[in-house]
Amino acid sequence: MPLGSLDFDVIVVGGGVAGAACAALLALQDRRVALVDARRPSFRAPDGEYDPRVVAISPGSRRVLVGAGGWQRLNTERLAPYQRMEVHSASLQVAFAAAEHGLDELGWIAEIPALETAVWEALEHDKRVQLFAPGGWERVELVQNLVRLQLIDGPQLRAGLLVAADGARSRLRRHAGIEIDEWHYNQEALIGPVTTEQANRGLAWQRFTEHGPLALLPLPDGRSSIVWSQPTERSRTLRELSSDQFAEEINRHQDSPLGAVTAAGNLHTLPLVRRRARRLVQNRLVLMGDAARSVHPLAGQGLNLGLLDAAALAEVLEHWDGKDPSPALKRYQRWRLSQSTLIGGGIHAINEVVRAPAGLGRHLLGLGFGLTGQFWPLREAFVARACGIDSDSPKLARVGPTA
Ligand SMILES: Cc1cc2nc3c(=O)[nH]c(=O)nc-3n(C[C@H](O)[C@H](O)[C@H](O)COP(=O)(O)OP(=O)(O)OC[C@H]3O[C@@H](n4cnc5c(N)ncnc54)[C@H](O)[C@@H]3O)c2cc1C
CATH class of the missing domain: 3.30.9.10 (D-Amino Acid Oxidase, subunit A, domain 2)
Known part of the structure; x- marks a missing residue:
């Protein structure tokens, strides 16, 4: 086994869709990136069947995936675009059509393993990225100006920044002592x-x-x-x-x-389970994707938030010179923590309201839909936010290339 130590600019632990996309975007800034994951995704599409783990990908997330080089590698025959959305509660409903908002699609349904494999293929073609998978870590040191990550049966990795994209039960988050709020x-x-x-x-x-x-x-x-x-x-x-x-x-x-x-x-x-990290940064460790928060699936936003994290992190690090990343990380934390609270909290509130006894909550929610449906600026704001292209979204999601 190769031992010794290897130097990188950034180490990403967790190569789910969010972590892999983040690694790809940081490599595009000409940074040397190490990606460590316990497994290596390889999706072989079973004949005629779809993986049950499908997700709704927003137009903003699609742009992030194009930027990461993954979207172009997807088999488009396994993607289902949707142009219409209807949400019903009690006797009221709200409906959206992409064309009314100047969009071709409101989103796409895609299989998670296909998305992971596509982004990993892009990483395999990038010389600035080294993949350590299947792999795991046994020790991490977060010192003032450096991160050291000792791999199991492997080398020690050293970098100026460690990105924890290791999912909802993030071991790195626990190790760093970052507290979470959790709702079962x-x-x-x-x-x-x-x-x-x-x-x-x-x-x-x-x-x-x-x-x-x-x-x-x-x-x-x-x-x-x-x-x-x-x-x-x-x-x-x-x-x-x-x-x-x-x-x-x-x-x-x-x-x-x-x-x-x-x-x-x-x-x-x-x-x-809803989880929300109280902080996203600890020295040179930064949380993203489900490691930062996981939300109820009723709004189909979990991975979309993770992909916006990836683009936001790349955006704040655009001019990072490899020295102290804390000003950039503070900006990232302010930006993405408020999103976790706003969107995660909003989704959570809806789920709680509809559980109210005697269907009262569902009637209240229906009234909310009625208002949203009739008040055009509210509709526009809702669609822009759900599509990841509102003014608070990272530049790549708003105006990045679509192919
Ligand atoms: C029923 C359901 C429906 C959903 N629908 C949608 C939807 O429509 N739209 C949407 O946007 N989101 C949806 N989501 C949420 C979405 O699935 C998740 O938010 C997303 O998959 C999380 O991606 P991630 O890359 O952050 O984490 P993960 O996919 O969990 O990836 C974490 C990675 O870290 C690796 N890892 C973990 N620990 C270690 C370790 N110690 N060492 C090395 N590697 C490690 C794992 O192997 C894995 O590859 C849904 C969720 C559910 C449950």
Whole structure:
């Protein structure tokens, strides 16, 4: 095993989509970057099936992924663009159409492993990046002007900055002693593909049901991917139902323009926990992606926030000379912590409101939708924010190249 030490400008631990994109953007600034991950993504698309872990990618995030060199490597046949979005609560709804806001798409549904593999392929072609994967670290020293990361059975890496992109249960965050606020929802997301009477071509649909938010997101083959957040026990019971029984249950709660659900594929469950780091910086360590915060999936914003972190970090470091990064990191912390609080807090509040007894919360939320739908400036602001292209988004997300 190679021992000794290796010098870099930046070490990124965690090569999920957010960390890998961050590594790519920092390498573009001509920095030497080390990326360490416990695994190496390699996505081989299974015939006719989609990975259940799909995410809605906003137009702003797409630009970040183009900047990182990953989007161009995706197989576009496995992407499902959507131009329309409907959100229903009680008897009220709000609907958005991309064209009304000068956009071609409101977003794309993409498989997480495909996104990871695409960005990693871009990294493999970049000589400024060294990949340590599969790999792990056993010791980290955060001294005043240097970071030392000892890899397991490998060299010691040294750099002026350490980026923790190691996910919601970040070990680096714990190691640095950064405290988090945590909310266990006692909810799980039930996810999987369903077939509807009408093929889903470009509609992202959501209803706040009495059990929790239910979303139908388009898949490239005309089916929909569902995300149904609900109490843990109930979601486990539903997972055991036959395809027909599940279709019947879901049809009691959905009234989308896609018609009835006629069949359901394999269902999976994921526990839902909101976490928010109280600080994003500790000396030369900086948190991003789910390591900085994880949010309820009802607004499809988790990875989008992580990709905006990647672009924001690259933006504040644009003129970093390799010496003291603290002024840049302070700016990053102010910027991205307020986003975590605003968006994460907003999503959390919606989830709490709709759990109010007797459906009162869902009526209140419906009233909010009604207002948003009728008041044009509010609609514009909502779409720009959800698409990651409002004035508070990093430059790359707002005006970066789209291909
Ligand atoms: C049901 C559901 C639906 C969702 N839908 C959406 C959506 O529509 N849109 C959206 O934007 N977001 C969505 N999200 C959120 C999104 O999935 C996450 O925010 C995103 O995947 C997190 O990416 P990340 O790169 O920050 O972290 P991760 O993907 O968790 O990556 C962390 C990486 O760090 C590595 N790692 C961890 N520990 C170590 C270690 N000690 N040493 C080395 N490597 C390590 C891991 O191997 C992994 O590769 C959804 C989430 C759920 C649960």
